[in-house]
Amino acid sequence: MAGPLAGLRVMDVSIIAAGPWVGALLAELGAEVIKVEPPAGDGTRWQPPQQGGMGAVYMAMNVNKRDITLDFKDPEGYKLGLELVKISDVFVHNFRGGAMDRLGLGWDVLKEINPRLIYCAVSGFGEVGPLAKEGSQDFIVQAASGFARCNGAPGDEMEQFRFTGFLDLAGASLAVQGILAALMERERSGLGQKVAVSMLEAALEMQATRLMEFFATGQNPRPMGSETPGIVPDRAFRAQDIDVFVSAQTPAQWRGFCAALDKPELAVDPRFASNPDRVKNRDALNAILEPIFATRPALWWMRVMERNGVPCSLAQHFEINRYHAQVRENGMIAEVDTPWGHVLLGGVPWHFSKTPCEVRSAPIPGEATEQIVGELKKRILETPQTPQGALAVDLAQKGKVQA
């Protein structure tokens, strides 16, 4: 299968998650992605948990890629790296501010090597400002962005989302959005450009609606348990046995909700007539609803809500999702045979009718080094006198001095 980006080449020198998932998504979209690891290796290979001796994070973040090892601090490795830049459409890194410049792989250098290059830098806090050189990970950005302050029981100060890595992936996803916009722009201008995305900004994008409310009112978002500020009812109710998650976003769903509860009087109660009314009288409505839900088991509420067109669900976990007919039929989870065993991964998020995408195993580290380095060496030998080739040699000398 070949996705919509078939024919594009990506040079991915990133490690951990926020950068590597950029390459993974582009690879799922059909691009040829070459992951370039430093000799020390991407640390996620050793990070627990592992399967078959390989870190789960590495397996998840590097799907569909080829993998080579290059030492940019070595002049020969640096020269090969620049040769790969020349034939790439996209370059991805996620190192701290200044690190790429020190390696001679900053945007100012690479745009001279390849003016059509889309240069993507994923950082923790952005490339300018007092935090430009600080590193980050999900649980740091949860704190730095206010993300954690939206979570928790009512009255709590905050709660970290234990499912860590989410904001790394959010940063990656928004970087892909930016890269694709730059590619579309390149279609007209013929020129590449730099795309800088930070995890901080990704965490804020994830809070889009909370920020809209904050900007309008000046009031900081706060933990609300399972509720949300602008919609009522939209929360988990404790049924006789377990929680059931119910939402009534539209007037029709509210009418259906009242019918499901067999409480038609609620639908005509002026305190609850419209969503703004219900938000205003949230506590009064909750006081009525909570005892009602407690009288019947969750499955009862599932059935009557479904009958009345009201969104409702139960909480599910890995073991349910992996075998769920809906998940499987829609390819939401991918099952992949890897050198480290059979692994379940996230399915592709977009299902294209004409350019279908797929998820394939992450590469064995360094597996393509010999082949790709051989091709790059051949290219260097065949094009030694071009201005770009001369520049590469010049920069390699510079790299030698730095190293």
Next chain:
Amino acid sequence: MMLSGITIVDFSQGEAGALSALRLGDLGANVIKVETGEGDWTRQCPPFMPGSEISAVFFGLNRGKRGIAVGPNPGAAAPVLQKLVQRADALITDRTVQELAEVGLAAVEDDPCILYPRLVVANISGLGEKGPMASKPASELQAQAMAGYTRSLGVLGEPARRLGADVASVATAAFTTQAILAALYWRNRSGQGQKISLSLWNSLLSMKTIHLAAQSNPDRFEGPRCATANGPVLRGYKTADTPISFAMGGVVGKQGRPGWVPFCQELGMDALIGDPRFDGTGRHDTGLGANAIALKGEYEKYFVNIPSKVIVEKVRKYGGIASEFVKHDELFESEQAKALELERRVPDGRGGEARIYAFPAHFSRSVLEHKGVAPGLGEHTREVVLEFGITEAELDQAVRNGGLVVSE
């Protein structure tokens, strides 16, 4: 503008489709929002913009778009909407097959789409377009619960919690934007449009890929993300003032990054250095380390006497990563937020300005224009349909027949 000349028809409501169309608009696309009935349900979501009846969320998701409204007889709008879609580059919809058929757009469900061969259609659902649950409605909350996200919050036995951020909707918005851009890129090569299906549930499972891998068949059932046995310290580390989150030890290579020992020395925590429970780098006893939660109290014995800013500064000085748990007003007042220009001001449509959050990427060459003013229901019906080649007579007929609503 990066997407000038591209027209997007946004036939969605709520958050996911609207946010995708918004970001495409920020990139320069011409975005036409199509509403039915009483309009997008987010129009009724409090809070409202100061001194107005415009929902802050509706404004934030739909600023810069032009809006047309379908009337009580949707079928009478069909010829107009078909012409609109004929000339558009992409259609974003979260409507059911029946709703699309009612407005004469059933053909966009076809694959290949004979009527609109160059059209890119992004079809967003709650639970996927195929399978036994395809027709069931689902919201942000259901997606979070079904993808297992609510399990990574809260305390066993206590009432369930959700993520306060609408992560399913925003993740789907980003994937939708990607899908449309990638499909337009491919259209440039093939000349063909295509349909892309996305769902809130799928988006959250795609973004759960690390956890799915971690739980597939691990060698040992431990480590972060393995059934969330080792998450970060839930409410951070107590300090003399604001709680912090931090990690030492780095993530490059097998051995990690040094710095923990001088960090401990500088904060007067020398006793930790020889303690066998600590690994000497901080890698296993801070951040996501397997022993972080168990040893949290040992760090806090010292941290509670030190201001958070000092601890954060020392962590960073020695190669670690750290942050205080900032509040949103503090964040937007910070030097970092100002340097990144995270906040922008746009016209609110009533003679004033509204605060907004900027497009989440910085381009070295392309300049983005953040637009303001969200459309009133049917505010641009006349302007837009005339622009798209519909005659005054056709428009009047559609309005008379209850197909379109014109609201000046």
